[in-house]
Amino acid sequence: MSIRMPEPDSAVLAKRAQIVKALRTMVPGEGVIASEREMKPFETDGLTAYRQLPMVVVLPETTEQVSQVLAYCHSEGIKVVPRGAGTSLSGGALPLEDGVLLGMSKFNRIKDVDLANRIAVVEPGVTNLAVSNAVAEAGFYYAPDPSSQIACTIGGNVAENSGGVHCLKYGMTTNNVLGCEVVLMTGEVLRIGGKHLDSEGYDLLGLIVGSEGLLGVVTEVTVRLLKKPETARAVLVGFPSSEDAGECVSAIIGAGIIPGGMEMMDRPAIHAVEAFVHAGYPLDVEALLIIELDGPAAEVDHLIARVVTIANECRAVSCKVSTSEQERLLFWAGRKAAFPAVGRISPDYFCMDGTIPRAQLPLVLKRMKEMSSKYGLAVANVFHAGDGNLHPLILYDSNKPGELDRAEQFGSDILRLCVEVGGVLTGEHGVGVEKRDLMPVMFSEIDLNAQQRVKCAFDAKGLLNPGKVFPVLHRCAELGRMHISGGKLPFPDIPRF
Amino acid sequence: MTDILKPTDAKQVEDAVKWALGHDKALELLGQGSKRALGRPSQTDITLDLSGLTGVTLYEPAELVLSARAGTPLAEIEALLDKNNQQLDFEPMDYGPLLGNAAGQGTLGGAIATNLSGPRRIKAGAARDHFLGVTAVTGRGETIKSGGRVVKNVTGYDMCKVLAGSWGTLAAMTEMTIKVLPKPETEATVVVEGLDDERACSAMSAAMGSSCDVSGAAHLPDHVASYFDGLPKPEAATVLRLEGVAPSVAHRKDALAALMKPFGPVVILDEANSKALWKSVREVRPFAQSQERPLWRISTAPGQGYKVAEAITPAAQMFYDWAGGLIWVAMPFTDEPDAGSIRRTIAELGGHATLVRAPASVRAAVEVFEPQSAGLAALSKRVKDGFDPKGVLNPGRMWAGV
16 A cells, blocks of 8 residues: 555544443444454455555444534544445545544435425435436436446445446536535534525535545435436447547537447457457457437437447448347446456456546557556556546556556556646546545645635544545644735736726 | 726736735626626625636537636627537526626626526536636635536536635636537427416426426416517416427427326427527516516425415516526515515525515615525635635625625
């Protein structure tokens, strides 16, 4: 592990027994876990290269309990790491040695389904897919669909602002939540938003979504539901080069078509997937696009025809349109199994998550190939082509000395490249611990301090999920100070009326 | 006498804020002033006119992004997008005529700072949902960047969200990047005639709960129907917009008409009439004719929109957008916004109400924005203090002390 976490507080560790005892008065029975063996499952999340046993695990069942635990930790100066299902790929739920791990899994009720207003009120431990399943019979669904949707929870989705393959058309979590109940580190319970649109004042919900568990612990979420499209069909298109595939994506969007999903895979990814899933992907192409259109049949048929024409104009060498729901799902089965498929051909892999302006794709792929030979590690690419979100999978073997370090350096170089070409460090997986120390590549110290002042407004003692997102967490008193450099400035030289 | 400072670049904006900080001056941030009369009247010493920061700095239609300096006229951006068959999908409404100003003014910065949206809000979101990246000068006189120029980004806190809708109280935005989208090929509107408000809310709920992909749902009661363009007759109309490619619109129009038949007589508006109608909905046409009546903008759960109408005086005029979730209410007497009844109704039903229009003396005495719970108000104040601890940017525009 190459990332340094905050120094454990020896005073807190020294009174561990007392803390566990106090927590047991707030959360009864099996809700407080303190034995090493039972805490083991909580030592890591989806970023398994990083492991750390927490000081204690607490699994509250009510908002009142969350409030009590946080208020107690706040007054005692104890750090708290919130956790949903632990599927984070950036280490967002990595425990701290001197911290309480607050698992929200028991918040698993769907409290209200209100189809007249097209919303559901759910607890944060409900899985993403369970929300859609609960309303499926009435023909509704919850739009954001991260690949981990069977396991990941709404609370985690809110923390990470999760996306999915359909977010170019339907938005990310932030575009699909209307309200929440949140407990601040002080134990104060706030309700933000509701069944209505927009905020009455500052968009605090917009800040909380994507805050990676650093601002508050969400105990209830109001999500928007959409009616399922009447039908969906997919086209599988192979290209002799990634440039051609990229041009096809631009041409589709340029023609005013926003597909429900538009995914690209490069040659190594196609081969890994086809060997695993046998989805019928062409093996003699450099790039493959899956383009899905959804809506009424009349619309889908019309647009599919236009997409096929565009693909052929962009030098497609193979083009297959799904003719049944079964075939459409098979096309997707390959893409959805891309990570495990790569896991089959390599002992370990790192999944990166940068976003780039799409026009830069050929350059980025070329530079990535160069890096691949420099580091002696293979890379396979899957790409949310519509929105420029790139997932390079770096293949390595942690049993070979030095490979993990090389893989991490390779990953960092890719993310620096994303920023260099006008993109960003993370499109949907979050900063967490994984990309924390790269934040200065994208932000100046002034930018980061401004973000930390938002943190201060929610959690002045910096006790909630420290060590994530920010390379250095400044004390709020220090950040609050004003240095008025313009104090003695003459009137600035600005046109005046 | 108020001085006006008109910077021509972002550096001058930073200089101006630094100077104001050093000399304990409060700044009023201004674009073209189309929404200047909205909000609490605040005591400022100097106007910081940002309308000199103009120009589109990046536009890549195939990447669906556009960057422009904050003072760029919205009209210029919309014209440029139109040439490329694209649009601002959040369909920003125009406060100008409601507040006694000319139509068609306003800047991109103003649209974002007030989180504008229009009828398509229910499908496409508001300005906040299309706001990808920003450069801004905080009340500390520091220039910050947040977000980026790509549509998918979760790097760091989403500072764009808190700046959208902050009415210039946190930072002076100097440049922003937004997501733009293709214009629909065509549109049509399904009109259900003669419904009362409650029945109209049910009809809109049924339409929104169908797979017809409705992109605008409004109810225009009898007493205001004559103000709207494109309607076949000046009587209560529940209007549902469908946009997309021609074969799709044709199919959904029939499906939606069949679904609406049980509610009342159904009429279809063609593309031209549909466009005219939604332009007048977007412009809040009935209440833009004269500025006499105090005007409220209420956001609530759509299914119960009609209950708001039941709770307030029958002398008020109103109509519903956002499938019943947005209610424009014009009160009958010039100096009497009747805030008490509005606030009580919202406290009971949930949502929020903004006093969009009233004389300055009234806006000084009555809360313009929805009062918040003590906890939320304190948190908002702490957020403000983080950005603008000395209160140099639009102090008091939203709430006293913020």
